[in-house]
Structure formats: structure tokens, C-alpha cells
Amino acid sequence: MSKLAVIDIGTNSIHMVLAEILPDASFKILDRFKDMTRLGNGVFATRRLSDESMARALDVLKTLVTLARHKGFERIVAVATSAVREAQNGGDFITLIMEQTGLRVRVISGTEEARLIFLGVKNSIALPDGPTLVVDIGGGSVELAVGNREGLIHGKSLKLGAIRLAEQCIPKTPPSESMMRAIEHVVQTHIQDALGSFKVKKFHTLVATSGMAGNIAEVVHLRQTGRSLPQHNLATIFLKDIRSLETELARSSIKARLAIPGLDPKRVDTLLPATVVLRCLLELSGLTNLTLCDKAIREGVIYDFIVRHREGLKAEREIPDLRRRNVIGLARRCQAPEGHSLHVADLALSLFDQTKRDHRLGQQERAWLEYAAILHDVGYHINPRQHHKHTYYLIKHSDVGGLTAEDIDVVANIARYHRRALPALKHEEFDSLPPRLQRVVKILASLLRIADGLDRTHFSLVQAVHVKLGKQITIETHLTGDAEMELWAAKNRADLFEQVFRRHVQFSGILVETQKS
Secondary structure (H helix, E strand, O other): OEEEEEEEEOOOOEEEEEEEEOOOOOEEEEEEEEEOOOOOOOHHHHOOOOHHHHHHHHHHHHHHHHHHHHOOOOOEEEEEOHHHHHOOOHHHHHHHHHHHHOOOEEEOOHHHHHHHHHHHHHOOOOOOOOOEEEEEEOOOOEEEEEEEOOEEEEEEEEOOOHHHHHHHHOOOOOOOHHHHHHHHHHHHHHHHHHHHHOOOOOOOEEEEEHHHHHHHHHHHHHHHHOOOOOOOOOOEEEHHHHHHHHHHHHHOOHHHHHOOOOOOHHHOOOHHHHHHHHHHHHHHHOOOEEEEOOOOHHHHHHHHHHHHHHHOOOOOOOOOOHHHHHHHHHHHHOOOOHHHHHHHHHHHHHHHHHOHHHHOOOHHHHHHHHHHHHHOOHHHHOOOOOHHHHHHHHHHOOOOOOOOHHHHHHHHHHHHOOOOOOOOOOOHHHHOOOHHHHHHHHHHHHHHHHHHHOOOOOOOOEEEEEEEOOOOEEEEEEEOOOOHHHHHHHHHOOHHHHHHHOOOEEEEEEEOOOOOO
16 A cells, blocks of 8 residues: 655645555545635736746645645655646746755646546546537636546637636626626637547537536525535536526625625636636537536646556566667666657757757767656656756666776766756766866757756647757747646756857747647
């Protein structure tokens, strides 16, 4: 048996669940904690997390991490969603969390959020034979997932979160008729586009997760029965009741809303946008009611963790090149994130090839860069703190067949400098290299630092890079989603690159079309 704490840093609330994973690969929740921090207040207008909301969230996170560790939960998985994902200073916030709590937070994409939510739902309620549409209304985004008992078919993230809609469409309470027409247009347009992109057009049922839907169900049940909802899971809400509540909320002042039995005072400004989203989704999907599920992303993270560890390391594919095969073998033994490592290697090699006119290095150096990129995160196997130094140690002291002593020295040094300090003669490991190889390490580490920054969230949002060499160097990134975190990290890692190539580097992003689900 093992213990796992999951922390979900949402736009509206921060949640933590403490779970015990059982020998049969099931789990039980031992405790839950929640604080409605409203981290995302104002972020969608300013593209920045406010100092006040970050301070508030940090205080909550310090408390939760301390609580988890006091209860014996050393393994903590933390994810952050829409507000952090879209904020230009989201990277600074993640760094602050690491510095002040030791917690390494994974910023997940909207599509990954939808996948994890569906995973939580699929393993918590019995899905029907036909396709099910799952909706989770958060503060910043709405996740839609289509799937069945077999698994996920489509996943999509829409910028229709309740805080976002309240700030952008209905800043006044009660809203004017024109404001209601505006929110209706925005919500309908986004949902129609999303449903139109799905191959599946008809749904057996709609399942709603999250506190927004739960509070709507609570209000509706109290209005009808005078009693509290006995349990949220599997409760049913009808479209006519959502319409009725939406009408009342749209006409009500803050004071009148607070008098509505069951309405959570902390949702007094966000429950109306949530009812609009649910009502439009039911109307456009042709359904007359929805079912609640009280499991979502946090449970999805736990199931995902169990699956990844139960399966263990995937069987190695046949890799023709002996040296590359052994490098990947070391990365797998150290449980490095393989998808991220290989994507960083691809980006680094692309940067190498496009800057060859300046650095004039050859195939041997290109191979060194690839190996260092594949291995750059193996140090996490020892400790996340100063993992770059642990990476150097592991590469130096692992027997990687096919690599010479010189290969090992160079690869270990390149990987060691993928973050933090720049190569310097005061570092014994770097100083012991001959000047020729010191130059090589500086060049290749400068490329690796940027490549690693460009996959900061580990979701391959930067599909490709295009380098323009001139008086300044421009690195144009081709993006498949919100990649503020990647661009922030790459800019922060460009110091060595600018030193090596003796020019300022500029980053730009172009959103590229991706294949529909």
C-alpha cells in the first residue's frame, strides 16, 4: 500500500485529496480539503495573476503541503489549470511555489485536463453503452469530454469558465439584457464549434462534474423539496429547472441571490454563467437532463498515477543504434519523463541544425546533444531539488554501453547545464575538460536550455521551431495551445545562448491548426 496526495490548483479553488492506493490497484480517499482562493480573479483581462491572489494561494498551499507531510504523505502530485496556464507570470508563480513549499507543480493543458476528468468519471459511475458527454465548469475553462465504457473519444477545452464569463460578459449585477445576449452568443458559439468538431454527434447522456454543477443541483433540489440534496453523485437536474434558475439569477441583485436557499455565497457572481453554459449545452446536444458525478480531475490524476506505475516501464522498442538504445535505457531505468525528454531532444536538434552556420559543429556533437537531451531529467530519480547536478552524477556513474569516457564527460556536462548556473571554470567538472570541449559544452548546453524551456509543461505545445539568423536571432515557435509557460521559460533560459552566439534572441509564437479530435 502507498499514499498519494493530489493537489489541484484551479482558477476558482485549490483542492487536495489524500488517497491510499491498495494492493489490488484500487484506492480509497482518506480525506479532502478545499479552499476557494479565486486565484484567477482578473487574470483573463490582465493576463497576469495578481500579487494578492498569488499570496493567498501560496498560504493555502503551504498549509496543505505541511498537512500532507505531517500525515505521512511524502508523494504529492500537483497540477495547475487554466489561470496559471494562461497567465504571463504563471511561470513565476510556479517557481515561487517550488521555492516556498518544495512542491513541483505540473501545469496541464486543457486537453489533458479533459482526459483526466473523463478518467475520474469513467472509473466512478457506470457509463451507458452509448457515448456520454462529460462537462466540467471551472473558473477559467470548461472541459468537454466524449467517451464510453472503453475510454475517451474526444476531449476539448473551451474558454468559458464561470469567472472568465462573469468578468468579460456580465460585470454588472443584475446584468442588462444586452449583457445576457452577449454571454448567450459567446457560450453558444463556443459550444456549437466544439460539438461540430466531434465525430460523435449524438449522446446518450450528459454528466456534469465540479462544484458549480453541484451547487446548481443543491439549489434546485431545495426549491423543489425544501430539503438538502442527500448526495451529489448521480443526482439528476432537468433542463427546465436550469432555465428557471437562470431566469431568477439574471433578474436578481446580489442581496436577492444571497437569499436563495442553498446558493453558495462564494459563487454569487459565478453561478449565473454556469447555468448559461449547462443550459446551452443541454439545448445544443438535444438532451433534457444531466447527471451529476462528484469525481473529476483529482480522482483522474490518481487513476492515471496507478495506471502508469502498475504497467511499469513500457517494453523497449527495437532501436537500431546501440548508443541511442543504451541512452534511452538509462533514461527509462531512472524513470525520466520519456515523452518530454524525446520532444526536448527533437527541439534541441532542430535548433542545432538551424544554427549550424554559426556554430559549425558536426555529427559527433549533434549526437552528444541528443543524448544529453534524452537524459537531462534523470536526476529527478534522486531528488527534484538540484536535479541537474544529480543528472550529472548519474550519467557519469552509469555504464552506458557504446559511449567512450569522453562521450560521457561531454554529455554529463551538457545535461548538467540545462538549467540554473552557466558553465564556469570554478566548476571542477567543467574546468577539467579541454578548451575545445568546453566550447562544445557551452554551445550545446545553450541549445538544450532553450529546448527544455520550450516544453516547460511537458505537453509538446511547441510543435516546431524556426530560427532566423540576423543582427538578432529570432526563434519562431509553432504552437498548438496556450504556451505562455513555454515562452516564459525559454526567455529565462536564453542567457547562455545569447552569450555563445553574441546576439540578442527574440521569441515569437504562431498558433497552428491541429487535427480535430
